[in-house]
Amino acid sequence: MRAEDPTTTAAPRRGVPVPRRLGAVVAGVVAVGVAAWVAVTRWAAVAAGHPSYGWLLAGLAVAGVVMLAWSTRVRRRRKRGGWNRAARAVPAVVLVLAAVAAGWLRPFPATADAGGPGVVDLSTSIELRPAGPPVGSGLVFYPGARVDPRAYVAILRPLAEAGHLVVIxxxxxxxxxxxxxQAAGVVAAHPEVGRWVVGGHSMGGVAAAKYAEEPGSRASGLVLWAAYPADDLASRTGLAVTSVSGTADGLTTAADVEASRARLPSGTRFVAVPGAVHADFGDYGPQPGDGVPTTDHATAQAAIRQATLDALG
Incomplete structure (x- = not known):
């Protein structure tokens, strides 16, 4: 057996260790950054909303950390086909898209007090309970898109004080x-309420209308706040509809409301609040794309609230 020459230098291995592609680093930083940004700037609103958004942010942060850890590993440089490289980029692209979506879902926070007697904050709803047994109709209310549910407590609390159970x-x-x-679960949980009205603001109104049109719906009334149905309800019988809108609303315009007449029952009551805008239907501050109010917030909300009380009977 031939002895090896100690002075012989081992042949270098093929390939040089190199970091994984920069895209993974960028994706990881974006994911962690967006999750942290939302948590820092909107934590109270996130905690007050449906738990699914908190889970999304947590998953985004974990995925971002994993992506960063993966990107710091080294690999041997080797030739790869175009399809292989494209496949390796997919996780980073998906993570960035998820981060963009999570950032867009960042909620408008409530700006008014959402506490007080009779307010019960549950994981998937906020109940505004009357002081005694409900003496009137119950209201299931759907918030507008990305709006903190607590933003509707102040405007709806007087309905509970009038004896109505309100569930946001x-x-x-x-x-x-x-x-x-979601209204179906609320109705099932409160058999003590004999008559139900569903309502909502903006996208929430669209969702309320969708529930109201279902064959098994218990809703005998529908209240639309700056909203209109996506489907035709004109032939729906036994449904009392009230449409409340603001004349200065820049998102659900007067023309939108007028066009919705053909999709609503002939007996629909339309209430136009002079000078009110989209953000007057809750307490969450200005909303991009909205109009300029020509009446004060309290006056607008008083008119919106009264129209809703009238609908509850």
Whole structure:
């Protein structure tokens, strides 16, 4: 057996260790950054909403950390085909898209007090309970898209004080159209209420209308706040509809409301609040794309509230 020469230098291995592609680093940083940004700037609103958004942020942060850890590993440089490289980029692209979606879902936070007697905050709803047994209709209310559900407590609290049970649902990811049947669970949980009205603001109104049109719906009334139905309800019998809108609304315009007449029952009551805008239907601050109000917030909300009380009977 031939002895090896100690002075012989081992042949270098093929390939040089190199970091994984920069895209993974960028994707990881974006994911962690968006999750942290939302948590820092909107934590109270996230905690007050449906738990699904908190889960999304947590999953995004974990995925971002995993992506960053993966990107710091080294690999041997070797030739790869175009399809292979494209496949390796897919996780990073998906993570960035998820981060963009999570950032867009960042909620508008409530700006008014949402506490007080009779307010019960549950994981998927906020109940405003009357001081005694409910003496009137119950209201299931769907918030507008990405709006903190607590933003509707102040404007709806007087309805509970008048003897109505009010339940503000917390939509998954803040989008009511993802779960228009939430009202069914509320109705089932409160057999003591004999008559139910469903309502909602903006996208929440669309979701409420979807529930109202279902064959098994218990809703005998529908209240639309700056909203209109996606489907035709004109032939729906036994449904009392009230449409409340603001004349200065820049998102659900007067023309939108007028066009919705053909999709609503002939007996629909239309209430136009002079000078009110989209954000007057809750307490969450200005909303991009909205109009300029020509009346004060309290006056607008008083008119909206009264129209809703009239609908509850």
């Amino acid at each position: 649902v917390k939509p998954p990811l803040g989008l009511a159209l993802l779960a228009p049947a």
